[in-house]
Amino acid sequence: MTSFDPLRDLHPPRLPVSFASLGWAEVLAAFGFGLALALVLFGLLRPAMARTKGPRLEEEIRSLAALPAEDRVVGQLRLLRRHGGKLPAEVAGALYRPGTPPPDLAPLIRTAARRGRDA
Numbered sequence: 001m002t003s004f005d006p007l008r009d010l011h012p013p014r015l016p017v018s019f020a021s022l023g024w025a026e027v028l029a030a031f032g033f034g035l036a037l038a039l040v041l042f043g044l045l046r047p048a049m050a051r052t053k054g055p056r057l058e059e060e061i062r063s064l065a066a067l068p069a070e071d072r073v074v075g076q077l078r079l080l081r082r083h084g085g086k087l088p089a090e091v092a093g094a095l096y097r098p099g100t101p102p103p104d105l106a107p108l109i110r111t112a113a114r115r116g117r118d119a
Contacts, residue, residue: 057079057083057109057110057113060075060079061076061079061106061109061110064076064079069101069102070102072102073095073102073105076104076105076106076109077105079105079109080105080108080109080112083109083112083113083116084112084115084116085108085109085111085112085113085115086112087105087108088108091103091105091108
């Protein structure tokens with residue numbers, strides 16, 4: 001019976017020693033190839049990872065203007081909260097006053113959005 005040892009049965013390398021060893025030129029080439037591959041991958045993945053712009057503020061305010069008064073106020077309050085604005089106490093009191101039309105919150109929303117952009 002013969003023993004099976006694949007490492008022992010291998011022939012010695014037939015390449016010159018300079019080809020069989022890893023030198024600085026090979027390392028530099030591998031680094032360059034990896035850098036080029038990373039740039040290509042980044043170029044391909046960048047559109048998929050880019051942020052999409054949401055609807056513009058003025059478009060959102062205009063779309064809320066077409067809604068009934070109660071729904072418009074709720075939408076405007078959500079916009080105000082999204083942009084980090086605070087509802088003044090006198091406006092909050094006017095929201096709950098019966099028989100009066102709800103106040104328009106568009107100027108407060110624009111101010112909060114401007115403040116958020118400048119911050």
